[in-house]
Amino acid sequence: MDDTLDRDLLEILKHEDGYSQLQDDIDESRCLYLVNTILSGTARLNVLLPSATVLAFTIFAPLLTDDGRCSPSNRWFTAIFMAICAASCIFIALTDSFRTASGRLYYGVATLRGIWTFNVNRRKPCVPSDYRLRWTDFFYSSLSLIAFLTFAALHGDVVACYYPKMPKKFVNVLPLAVGFVVSVIFVIFPSRRRGIGYPFLLQREAFYSRR
Secondary structure, three states: OOOOOHHHHHHHHHHHHHHHHHHHHHHHHHHHHHHHHHHHHHHHHHHHHHHHHHHHHHHHHHHHHHHOOOOOOHHHHHHHHHHHHHHHHOOOOOOOEEEOOOEEEEEEHHHHOOOEEOOOOOOOOOOHHOOOOHHHHHHHHHHHHHHHHHHHHHOOOHHHHHOOOOOHHHHHHHHHHHHHHHHHHHHHHHOOOOOEEEEOOOOOOOOOOOO
């Protein structure tokens, strides 16, 4: 009788240990899922925002504007460079990428017919229609363009060159406000494009998988 009771107790303890281990595995999976989601959203935000373009403009703006002491030629060069940077914001927002069955990575730009790859062989994904141009692409590219133009137009040297009487509070506050609003929109409505600069280190992306 005592042996039977002992065996029953052992079975109960084993069952409880297995259940506890299962719960730990579930909690760990949820924690990894949450961390992966946060890191993925942060990485995509870094790609969607025109960070590289803003950095390039910040580097060359003092040279092109002669530190804000603009001549007519400086104004033209600054305007041309700003237009080139704005075009790059739109272009980067429309880029995408895919992996072949062999695992090789290809980059391209979204078109109405699918993705147009940069490689010579013009490799295509298994489902080209998943990569075609959509109205949401114009939405994201417009936000990226707005963020860049706001920063560039209110850069200190640009302000001194084109409109030196602009209030300083407006110059200091507006770029931060626009950047914050655009960042929030990108986080709430994330893009599914995996363009140039997208980190492929994250293996699972629950919120950004193609549908």
